[in-house]
Amino acid sequence: MASQSCAAALLGGLANVNTTAANFxxxxxxxxxxxxxxxxxxxxxTYLLFSAYLVFAxxxxxxxxxxxxxxxxxxxxIMLTNVLDAAAGGLSYYLFGYAFAFGGPSNGFIGRxxxxxxxxxxxSADYSFFLYQWAFAIAAAGITSGSIAERTQFVAYLIxxxxxxxxxxxxxxxxxxxxxxxxxxxxxNRSLLFGSGVIDFAGSGVVHxxxxxxxxxxxxxxxxxxGRFDRSGRxxxxxxxxxxxxxxxxxxxxxxxxxxxxxxxxTIAKSYGKSxxxxxxxxxxxxxxxxxxxxxxxxxxxxxxxxxLLVGHWNVIDVCNGLLAGFAAITSGCSVxxxxxxxxxxxxxxxxxxxxNMLAAKVKFxxxxxxxxxxxxxxAWGVLFTGLFATKKYVAEVYGSERPYGLLMGGxxxxxxxxxxxxxxxxxxxxxxxxxxxxxxxxxxxxxxSREDETAGMDLTRHGGFAYAYHDEDDGFAKPAMYMMxxxxxxxxxxxx
Amino acid sequence: MATLTCxxxxxxxxxxxxxxxxxxxTETAKYICGRFDAISNNxxxxxxxxxxTYLLFSSYLVFAxxxxxxxxxxxxxxxxxxxxIMLTNVLDAATGGIFYxxxxxxFAFGSSSNGFIGExxxxxxxxxxxxxxxxYANFLFQWAFAIAAAGITSGSIAERTQFVSYLIxxxxxxxxxxxxxxxxxxxxxxxxxxxxxxPGTLLFGSGVIDFAGSGVVHxxxxxxxxxxxxxxxxxxGRFNHEGKxVAMKGHSGTLVxxxxxxxxxxxxxxxxxxxxIISKAYGKSxxxxxxxxxxxxxxxxxxxxxxxxxxxxxxxxxLQTGHWIVTDVCNGLLGGFAAITAGCSVxDxxxxxxxxxxxxxxxxxxNILAEKFKYxxxxxxxxxxxxxxVWGIIFTALFAKKEYLNxxFGGPIDRPYGLLMGGxxxxxxxxxxxxxVIVGWVSVTMGALFFVLHKLKLLRISSEEExxxxxxxxxxxxxxxxxxxxxxxxxxxSIEGTRIDP
Numbered sequence: 001m002a003s004q005s006c007a008a009a010l011l012g013g014l015a016n017v018n019t020t021a022a023n024f025x026x027x028x029x030x031x032x033x034x035x036x037x038x039x040x041x042x043x044x045x046t047y048l049l050f051s052a053y054l055v056f057a058x059x060x061x062x063x064x065x066x067x068x069x070x071x072x073x074x075x076x077x078i079m080l081t082n083v084l085d086a087a088a089g090g091l092s093y094y095l096f097g098y099a100f101a102f103g104g105p106s107n108g109f110i111g112r113x114x115x116x117x118x119x120x121x122x123x124s125a126d127y128s129f130f131l132y133q134w135a136f137a138i139a140a141a142g143i144t145s146g147s148i149a150e151r152t153q154f155v156a157y158l159i160x161x162x163x164x165x166x167x168x169x170x171x172x173x174x175x176x177x178x179x180x181x182x183x184x185x186x187x188x189n190r191s192l193l194f195g196s197g198v199i200d201f202a203g204s205g206v207v208h209x210x211x212x213x214x215x216x217x218x219x220x221x222x223x224x225x226x227g228r229f230d231r232s233g234r235x236x237x238x239x240x241x242x243x244x245x246x247x248x249x250x251x252x253x254x255x256x257x258x259x260x261x262x263x264x265x266x267t268i269a270k271s272y273g274k275s276x277x278x279x280x281x282x283x284x285x286x287x288x289x290x291x292x293x294x295x296x297x298x299x300x301x302x303x304x305x306x307x308x309l310l311v312g313h314w315n316v317i318d319v320c321n322g323l324l325a326g327f328a329a330i331t332s333g334c335s336v337x338x339x340x341x342x343x344x345x346x347x348x349x350x351x352x353x354x355x356x357n358m359l360a361a362k363v364k365f366x367x368x369x370x371x372x373x374x375x376x377x378x379x380a381w382g383v384l385f386t387g388l389f390a391t392k393k394y395v396a397e398v399y400g401s402e403r404p405y406g407l408l409m410g411g412x413x414x415x416x417x418x419x420x421x422x423x424x425x426x427x428x429x430x431x432x433x434x435x436x437x438x439x440x441x442x443x444x445x446x447x448x449x450s451r452e453d454e455t456a457g458m459d460l461t462r463h464g465g466f467a468y469a470y471h472d473e474d475d476g477f478a479k480p481a482m483y484m485m486x487x488x489x490x491x492x493x494x495x496x497x
Numbered sequence: 498m499a500t501l502t503c504x505x506x507x508x509x510x511x512x513x514x515x516x517x518x519x520x521x522x523t524e525t526a527k528y529i530c531g532r533f534d535a536i537s538n539n540x541x542x543x544x545x546x547x548x549x550t551y552l553l554f555s556s557y558l559v560f561a562x563x564x565x566x567x568x569x570x571x572x573x574x575x576x577x578x579x580x581x582i583m584l585t586n587v588l589d590a591a592t593g594g595i596f597y598x599x600x601x602x603x604f605a606f607g608s609s610s611n612g613f614i615g616e617x618x619x620x621x622x623x624x625x626x627x628x629x630x631x632x633y634a635n636f637l638f639q640w641a642f643a644i645a646a647a648g649i650t651s652g653s654i655a656e657r658t659q660f661v662s663y664l665i666x667x668x669x670x671x672x673x674x675x676x677x678x679x680x681x682x683x684x685x686x687x688x689x690x691x692x693x694x695x696p697g698t699l700l701f702g703s704g705v706i707d708f709a710g711s712g713v714v715h716x717x718x719x720x721x722x723x724x725x726x727x728x729x730x731x732x733x734g735r736f737n738h739e740g741k742x743v744a745m746k747g748h749s750g751t752l753v754x755x756x757x758x759x760x761x762x763x764x765x766x767x768x769x770x771x772x773x774i775i776s777k778a779y780g781k782s783x784x785x786x787x788x789x790x791x792x793x794x795x796x797x798x799x800x801x802x803x804x805x806x807x808x809x810x811x812x813x814x815x816l817q818t819g820h821w822i823v824t825d826v827c828n829g830l831l832g833g834f835a836a837i838t839a840g841c842s843v844x845d846x847x848x849x850x851x852x853x854x855x856x857x858x859x860x861x862x863x864n865i866l867a868e869k870f871k872y873x874x875x876x877x878x879x880x881x882x883x884x885x886x887v888w889g890i891i892f893t894a895l896f897a898k899k900e901y902l903n904x905x906f907g908g909p910i911d912r913p914y915g916l917l918m919g920g921x922x923x924x925x926x927x928x929x930x931x932x933x934v935i936v937g938w939v940s941v942t943m944g945a946l947f948f949v950l951h952k953l954k955l956l957r958i959s960s961e962e963e964x965x966x967x968x969x970x971x972x973x974x975x976x977x978x979x980x981x982x983x984x985x986x987x988x989x990x991s992i993e994g995t996r997i998d999p
Binding site: 025029032033036039040043044046047050054071072239240241242243244247248250251252254255258259262268269270271277278279280281282283285286287289290293294296297298300301304311313314315316317318319320323339340343468470 | 529532536538539540541542543545546547548549550553554556557560561563564567568571572579580581583584586587588590591592593594595598620621625627630632633634635636637640660749752755971972973974976977978979
């Protein structure tokens, strides 16, 4: 597009042109305008859809992480819970979850339009947005399943999962992500909380804390797995059955996080003012992918060396958990902090996780996936971190100028105050909803499985058999003939576990 | 930003018959040109959005190769060392992230600089750079490549290397050795680069065409691995006292295949993604043929080379051993990909089939040689990435097509192209130089490092540790625990007796 030659041509003598020419030129410009609008929608939807697929891949990752972290006899059970998170979540979020979360215009507490996607699509929300939000919703439910793994009745699982994905989580996301939410930083029609709103870009609080706090109550009310703490109260490691699955799952989650964090911009084809056309929302998105990466890397390395100091060896399972803690923490501020700050975030997240794990052991809290400590604890750290390190420039890009920003960057205390409110309110709301639910289920004997089921493993008693069958029944041909005798034990109570 | 709307009334009032009034004509011009400027800027925005989307998703795909390689490694080693090798893979990514951010990217792409090493962007200062068209997506993409190179080396030294050594070599490779090589061949300042600003200074008037890194990534990782494995020596039991090779099979064929498929999946970011931008027309605008076509073609050549190598390996190994062996087919597949990586963007699809065919034989041949020389590489990493990488570099110099070279690398000069396509020998000469220089540089740096570590007794683990397995001795326990509780209880309570058969 050479505007120089355009000027030259026009100055050459269009002065005598009439209405026809005017209509023609304007018609062409209009057509170009429309085509550009089409293109922008196409690009933005491509970006959001592929980000949604990546977030969905995190279900895969979490399924593998869970499977590898539990004992072999419960593998079928936990993988089924992961599949059903996605499936049941699909239905409940479609029917009413999305509506509670984003159905505007509405009040600050809960949404009330778009039930069953009735008014879709609209200029503000297309199907890609629904899919993306659904992928987030099922992520939150997945987190909780980790805390109550290996000892929860399947019926209880279905009940809590639908309730969390269809009601508890959507309401929280309404508060902080909808343009009506009382604490949202994108609030249009009313005043912002503390003149700021809460900055939880991709959900350290909305997703990770919600999942973590729900898991906390489930695990507390159920109590630890049999054998997790011996008679003197000491921790006994109940090791997962496959480190390969844990690593596979962690890497898959890392991969998917590139949809989770950068994807939360929702659109990519947006310029930031006119001053430098090279720099636009696409740059901020790239920067968000970089901050995400650096936080995870730092947390992983910090965990590696810390655990080496603490226990004397290099443990890949711990490193994987540390990695994920770094990601959970950076999720809140990934778009509004500098890359070097992300390194700080990851470093602290690793120590928060180690500390919380020690605390959990002390108070005899058993969480098979460390989900409460990781997502709840490091999620809360992430929310705080944003209140400390958000930069003025990036907050202005993402949310608008003249906003409070990070305390340690000279932005005052308003943003930090809002972040604190988020931590309190999320913890309070999830407690108020999930605690009675888990308590009620327990009282009706619907929550924890029986001792016999737990010892034998749920796969055998409830899920049709073991996950693994490495030796087939007709193997007997190859083996030498053997017989096994049972020794008579003095005490039937003796349980080596 | 100026609006794109056009008001007829406004424009008409400007264009009335005025008998040649200059100031009105100026107003007209400004109005119309202002609108065109707005359109132009909007197009630029769109281009940036599309290109960043493309590059970011390609980066995520290349990152997925870490996952694939972790699974491939895990499945290829014995169960007692699984935790160890997977940890090395996770840490490649993690340490690579920090070191590449701090100085690796700067050494590689910190222009403007000399031909040997970069000098800007340490810690990503003064980033993004409009003049160089470097945005964060570029950094992420290059980081994903850097950690791939370090991963390759871990395969050669698997099952017998002290973890501390691992951390040291990995940081050194990702932070210095690899970035310098990528500077030579991929930075517009690099002495061997085909993208040098002054065409008169191109190596042999050509520069090296290593599009996605058969040399820069695969050969670098392989040579480093070679020195580690060579200095360490073979695993205990790999060659018996008569010198015959003893197969040390990996513990999970499933993981090997899963890992291989994930690497294949990720290669669609690795090769086509190396174009960096997708919205670029080749010649006149408005044609259906543009850089997006070349990108698609690159995905096709990648695919065909892998397929052809896999099939050739299948039948080749069937002839050699009488069996159809999936783990060998997987390695052959990866050998095909490693080979096509250099020339994927500049050869025809039929040439890619040839590339894969020969890559398979190169791998089989290198494996035979390795056994002869009692060289033990648990992942065949040196044979695969080194042997097939070298073949890929040569292949490109033979089959690069003139038309594609000009598309991809452009430039005012007529570039030398593939020898067998009639392009003369200068490209081949440049590629031979690339091979020699990479082997030399990596040998000097990594060979020396491994030797020093070896002398300090930091490299290889003790034989007791090796027999027990690294997981038990250094990594907190075994990777797998398939039976728990009740079965152990059963075993404790029972005696197994064996019937004596006549």
